[in-house]
Each structure stands twice: as C-alpha cells, then as structure tokens.
Amino acid sequence: MEKIQLRRSLLERRQSMPVSEWREKSDRICAHLETSSLFTQAKTILAYFSFRQEPDISSLFAHTKYRWGFPRCVGNSLSWHLWTSNDSVQIGAYGIVEPHPTAPILDPGEVDLILVPSVASDYQKYRLGYGGGYYDRLLAAADWENKSTIGIVFDFAYLPELPIDPWDKPLKIVCTETGLK
Known part of the structure; x- marks a missing residue:
C-alpha cells in the first residue's frame, strides 16, 4: 500500500477510536515513556x-x-521553543497548537530527546508522518541527526513494514500502549 492510502486509512482508524479508549491508551503510552x-x-x-x-x-x-x-511551523521547517505549563499557546499552521513566536528558542545542543508524533511506525523503527516532511528534514539536519528519538503511535499503527523513501530516518525507539519497542 502506498504512503498516501496507508496514511489515510490509519488516520481514519485513529479518529474513529472512542474517546475513552483513546484516553486509556494514551495514559498507558505515558506510563511506558x-x-x-x-x-x-x-x-x-x-x-x-x-x-x-x-x-x-x-x-x-x-x-x-x-x-x-x-x-512551531516556520516556512517548511520546525522551530523549537521552550514552554512551561504557565505559558499560553496559540493555534498555528495547520490548526496545530504551538507556543507563541516570542517564546525562547531552544538550541539543538540543549536537547536530549525528541518525542516524535507519527501516523505509524514499523518494526525497523521507520515512521510514517503526515506527509509534510517536517520531521524528515529535522532528523536529517546535522544539528539534530544524532538526537535520541521515540516515535509515539498506537499499537494498531505499529506495523511489520512501511514503504520508505531514501530520506526517511529510523527512530531510536517506538512507544505504543503495549510498551517500548
């Protein structure tokens, strides 16, 4: 199955999940993390x-x-900003919640771990994103390529194999509600 069709079917399945099941599985993911x-x-x-x-x-x-x-989505890349629970947020590109542009920017050298949202991941730790390439570009950049990464997906989206492209980079670990992979 091609990435576009696979992404569509997995997003439909995720969005059809009852809120109680979504909450329970999310809580289990957090416990494993x-x-x-x-x-x-x-x-x-x-x-x-x-x-x-x-x-x-x-x-x-x-x-x-x-x-x-x-x-924060800035052009075709991600800008990373420090945030505390006291800080306000805004709706940014694509309707995604993000820190205000005035929030302090984090230097890559300060970062120890990246929790990567994913539509799916496979047993080889490759991820399927939303198709914009934001995380692909981030994880390929010299300042970021050696950072520890954990892909976050529900277990139904943890698959034996995904279609991959030459620019795809594997994650270090994948976390689902059933554990760390």
Whole structure:
C-alpha cells in the first residue's frame, strides 16, 4: 500500500477510536515513556501537543524536572521553543497548537530527546508522518541527526513494514500502549 492510502486509512482508524479508549491508551503510552531510560535521563525533551487524536502525552508535561520544547511551523521547517505549563499557546499552521513566536528558542545542543508524533511506525523503527516532511528534514539536519528519538503511535499503527523513501530516518525507539519497542 502506498504512503498516501496507508496514511489515510490509519488516520481514519485513529479518529474513529472512542474517546475513552483513546484516553486509556494514551495514559498507558505515558506510563511506558516514564519508565524509559531515554526519558528519565533527559533534561530537555521536545514534544508535541496532541492533534487529530494523536496519542495524548500532555500528562507528562507536569513533570517540572524536565524542560519542554514544542514546535512551531516556520516556512517548511520546525522551530523549537521552550514552554512551561504557565505559558499560553496559540493555534498555528495547520490548526496545530504551538507556543507563541516570542517564546525562547531552544538550541539543538540543549536537547536530549525528541518525542516524535507519527501516523505509524514499523518494526525497523521507520515512521510514517503526515506527509509534510517536517520531521524528515529535522532528523536529517546535522544539528539534530544524532538526537535520541521515540516515535509515539498506537499499537494498531505499529506495523511489520512501511514503504520508505531514501530520506526517511529510523527512530531510536517506538512507544505504543503495549510498551517500548
């Protein structure tokens, strides 16, 4: 199946999930992340605000021992901004919640871990994103290519194999509601 059709069918399945099931699975994902050594040893973590029924990892943001960074879409790339639970947010490109443009920008050297939203991931740790290439470009950039990454997906979207392109980069770990892979 091609990426476009696969993406469409997985997004439809994710968005048809009952809210109670989505909440329960999201909570289990967070519990698994909290036991990951990549997570517990990090100081600055890049994350995302859940969109279109992505796994909701917002309960993690209450951990004040971590510095949290969130993306803003700027042109065809992501700009990462420091955010605390006291900071306000705005709706940005594509209807995605993001920090205000005035929030401090995070330097790549400060970042220990990136929690990567994904439509799907496979056993080889490749991800299927939304098709905009934002994370592909980020993970290929010299400042970011060696950062630890955890792809976040529901278990139904953790597949044996995805179609991949030459620019696709594997993640370090994948986390679903059934555990770290």
